[in-house]
Amino acid sequence: MSGFLDQIFVQAKEHILAAFAAAPVWLGQLISSLINIVALLAVFLSLFALVSVLERKILARIQNRLGPNRVGPFGLLQPAADGIKMLIKEDIVPTRADKAVHFLAPILIAMTAILALGIIPYGRNMTPFAIDGGILFFFAIGSTTELSVFMAGWGSNNKFSMLGAMRAIAQMVSYELPLIITVLPVVMVVGSLLPDTIVAAQGGYSLGFIPHWFVLTPWGATGFMLFFVAALVESNRTPFDVPEGESEIVAGHMTEYSGFKYAIFFLGEYLGMFAVSGLAVTLFLGGWHAPLPFLEFVPSWLWFFAKLGAMIFVFIWVRGTLPRTRVDQVMNFAWKFMLPMAFACILAAAVWHYAGRRFVSWLLSLGVVLLVYFALSRFLGAGKKFAPRSYRFAE
């Protein structure tokens, strides 16, 4: 029974494909890809709708309000109301905007986010597009987001948009480095860039109950935290939403967008968040593996989405808790702290691997991480003087 539920979507797809068994090979491949794409879009667009209302509810709870509760039971139909509102709004394009670039930017942002979702294993035998070098594909696609954000900022022909885009590109380029370097130890330990292999390497349990997830090793835990912070920056979420910065530059690169284009920017942002959370789950949290042996009967895809949901909840929780950082703080943090710690992760993973992956190697690896951490915190705090702040213009 559990095996049937585990593979229910895989078998459903095979049933559909069996109907086209007589078709030529290329048609079969095309239909197989189309099924994957449709399933991916259906699942993640509904997840987007759900998360958009959940985020407002959770933020409201954190801020001691009720949140949306008028449309449908508990306000669950709010996304439908929002969607209709966005659709019937006027689509305003500034007269002096670069029309083509202004039009293409939101499309490209959503497109890259959807492409990145394609390589993540959602369950046993449930990777939509298992390409050799999938992790590299993810980052190659992710690196094109910067260009689309730039297009949005430049195409709007507005100084706030341009400032927002410049900020966004600066912080995305800076944090791409720690983001990719924290992935390296995982790739090195597993010896593969294929997400399915990485998930398979995290199966099994030590002592019968400790799962072999990489987040439970010292280098993996450090890497996961660094990855999470870098993911917050890459998806432009609070506390790193400097590019939007409502209080300073209106809405950054989205200032000149209205109606459905604005909604598509949000869609792209959320899909990007899902993709990077999904990658974090795949790399560090054991993918679709169950946390305890006796919980194996729960379908694997349910575990994946439970972990994804937990990640998204933390994203929302962080947004409700922390204030926005300053631009210079964001950049300093990336280059002076995140990058050296990411390199320390590689070293700690090597120590863990070559000391035999036992308990002793676990301790040695922890030693490496802690050594670098304390050295960094001493070194970075050494030359800092906290003088009373002086204001140049507001005195």
Next chain:
Amino acid sequence: MNGAAFIFIAIFTLAAALAAAALGKLIHAALSFAAASVGVAAFYFLLGAEFVGLVQVFVYVGAVAVLIVFTILLTRRDLEKDHGFNWSGVFIALAVFAGLVWAILKSAKLSSAAQPLASLTVKQIGEALMTDYVWPLQCIGVILTAALVGALVLVMEERR
């Protein structure tokens, strides 16, 4: 199937490359260049060289195009000026293309048929880079680091 894909990608890449050479606004040319790089990456995918294709997207769209865009933004004042359709760009592009075609057709390699290759996995490429080609790789790393440090020294403000 592959033939149709080849023609489609070829038209897309050539159109984007021509636009990069000929469009009036600099930013449009830079964005077309990024599109042309994506087209080239698609060719690599079509030939089964996934790794090279991914690196092509990574380096050319993610880094080089962003660098070009930044350079244009930080140096040019006449961003909004439309220079009109750039016929000299078309002419130079065609001249370079003709030169390349001439050089390729003259080379002796073209006459001998290439050996069919088994498709490479990323792992094999990585192993080759880390064993047989480790010295070239390290040398390139040193050169790039030197270039990075040199660029920083050149633009750094002098503090007294």
